[in-house]
Amino acid sequence: MPSVHIKTYGCQMNERDSEQVAKMLGERGYRMTGVEADADVILLNTCSVRDMAEQKAIGKMGMLRKLRKERPHLVLGYLGCMAQARGESLTKTSTHVDLVVGTQKFHRVADYVDDLLRRRIEARMDDERLPIVDVDEEEGSQSTIREQELTAGQCTAFVSIMQGCNMHCAFCIVPQTRGEERARIIEDIVAEVRGLADRGVREVTLLGQIVNLYGRHEFPKTGGLSPFVQLLEAVCGVEGIERVRFTSPHPIGFRADLIAAFGRLPKLVEHVHLPLQSGSNRILKIMRRGYTSAAFVDLVGKLRAERPGIAITTDIIVGFPGETDEDYAATRSLVDQVGFDNAFVFRYSPRQNTPAATMGEQVSEDVKEWRNKDLLEVVNRYVARHLDALVGQNVGILCEGASRNNSERLSGRTRTNKIVVFAGAPRLIGRLFDVRIARASSSTLYGEVV
Numbered sequence: 001m002p003s004v005h006i007k008t009y010g011c012q013m014n015e016r017d018s019e020q021v022a023k024m025l026g027e028r029g030y031r032m033t034g035v036e037a038d039a040d041v042i043l044l045n046t047c048s049v050r051d052m053a054e055q056k057a058i059g060k061m062g063m064l065r066k067l068r069k070e071r072p073h074l075v076l077g078y079l080g081c082m083a084q085a086r087g088e089s090l091t092k093t094s095t096h097v098d099l100v101v102g103t104q105k106f107h108r109v110a111d112y113v114d115d116l117l118r119r120r121i122e123a124r125m126d127d128e129r130l131p132i133v134d135v136d137e138e139e140g141s142q143s144t145i146r147e148q149e150l151t152a153g154q155c156t157a158f159v160s161i162m163q164g165c166n167m168h169c170a171f172c173i174v175p176q177t178r179g180e181e182r183a184r185i186i187e188d189i190v191a192e193v194r195g196l197a198d199r200g201v202r203e204v205t206l207l208g209q210i211v212n213l214y215g216r217h218e219f220p221k222t223g224g225l226s227p228f229v230q231l232l233e234a235v236c237g238v239e240g241i242e243r244v245r246f247t248s249p250h251p252i253g254f255r256a257d258l259i260a261a262f263g264r265l266p267k268l269v270e271h272v273h274l275p276l277q278s279g280s281n282r283i284l285k286i287m288r289r290g291y292t293s294a295a296f297v298d299l300v301g302k303l304r305a306e307r308p309g310i311a312i313t314t315d316i317i318v319g320f321p322g323e324t325d326e327d328y329a330a331t332r333s334l335v336d337q338v339g340f341d342n343a344f345v346f347r348y349s350p351r352q353n354t355p356a357a358t359m360g361e362q363v364s365e366d367v368k369e370w371r372n373k374d375l376l377e378v379v380n381r382y383v384a385r386h387l388d389a390l391v392g393q394n395v396g397i398l399c400e401g402a403s404r405n406n407s408e409r410l411s412g413r414t415r416t417n418k419i420v421v422f423a424g425a426p427r428l429i430g431r432l433f434d435v436r437i438a439r440a441s442s443s444t445l446y447g448e449v450v
C-alpha cells in the first residue's frame, strides 16, 4: 500500500488533527512513515498564527518540488489553517501542489488522496495534474476529530472538544481559519475519553481555541454550571483517568463555577495556561481582549486561593501596534507581579485580514526584538525560581516514556506541567509515582524515583 508522511506545524490542535488524518488513512490501508523520502504522499498540516509558521510550510513545499521531479507519482498536499486562509491561491504559487484541504474537511483527506493516486495509476492525462481544493465549511465537522492511534505505552492524549472562536481579537487569524465556535456533545467526548482510558491513557488534555467557553451557544447551563464545567465533571468521572488538563482558555471564561471546580475536582491538575497578551489596559482594549490587567491579576489571585500551589503560565505579545514604552513597562510589571511559572513571549506578527495588520504605528522589528529579549529575561527569572523551589522535594509525576534528550533516562510531568527526568526501568512508563528532585536546569527538573 502507498505510504504517507505528515509534517505538522503549530499548535496541539494541529497535532491532534494530524493524528486523526493518520488514523483515517491507516484504516484505508495506507502505511504511515516518518521518512519523507519513502513516502508516496506528503501532507503539510499548516499553521497561520504567525508569518514565520506560514513561511516555513511554503519553504518546505518549495523544497519538495525537487523530490516531485524525481518521483512524478508523488502526491503533495497542504492541510489545515494556511490551506483554509489561502485556499486555491496555494495551487497558483506552488504549481506542484495536488491537494489543499481546509480545517473543516480533515475527514475528507483520505478520499482525496485515494482519488489523486487513482488518477496517477490510471494516467488520466486530462485531469492527472488538476489539484483538489476543498476549504468549504461543513456542519458537524467538529465531531469528526474523535479517534486516534496510540503508540505503545502512550499514557497521555489530546482530545479535541470544539472548533473555532467567535472572539475576534484584533491580532488573531484563528476565527478566519477555524470558523465559528462549534462544540462536540459531552457524551461523545466522554466516550472518546473512556476508550482512551481503556487503552492505558491516564491523562487527557481537552483542546479548543477558546476551550473554557465550550458549548456556550449550543448547550444550557445546568445547576448553575456552564457546559464546560459540566464536561470537566464528566471527564473527571471516567475511571482510569487520573489527570485532566485543558488548553487554551480565555480569561473572560473563568467564571465562579470554573474557579470553584479547581477546589472540588481533584483530577483537575494544578495548572492553568492563561493567555495575558498585554499588561497595558490601553493595548488590551485595542486588542479587544475584554478584560483589564487588574481583572487578570484578580483572577490569578482567585485561582491561587482556590488551589494553593497552582501553576500559572501565559502567552504575551510584545510590539503590538501602538505599544509604547509605558505600555511595555506595564506588561513587564504585571509579569513581575504575577510571577508566572512560564510564559511564551511572541513578537507581534501582522496577519492578513486582521484589524491589527493595518493599524498605524506598527512597532519596528528592533524594538520588538529588544522587548522580546528583555521580557524573556524577566520570565526566565521566575521560571528558575519555581523550578528551584522544588529541589529537595518529592513531587508526583506521570511517567510518559524515554527522555527526549537522553533515551537512557525516563521523563514525566508534574501536575503543574514541569518536566522531570530520572533513571528508571521501562515498566514505570504510564505509572504515577513520586520523584525526589535533586537539581534543576533552566527548564527541567532532575531526580530519583522515591
Ligand code: SF4
Binding pocket: 165, 166, 167, 168, 169, 172, 173, 174, 175, 209, 210, 250
Ligand atoms: S480568543 Fe484566542 S483564538 Fe479567539 S480570537 Fe482571541 S486569540 Fe484568537
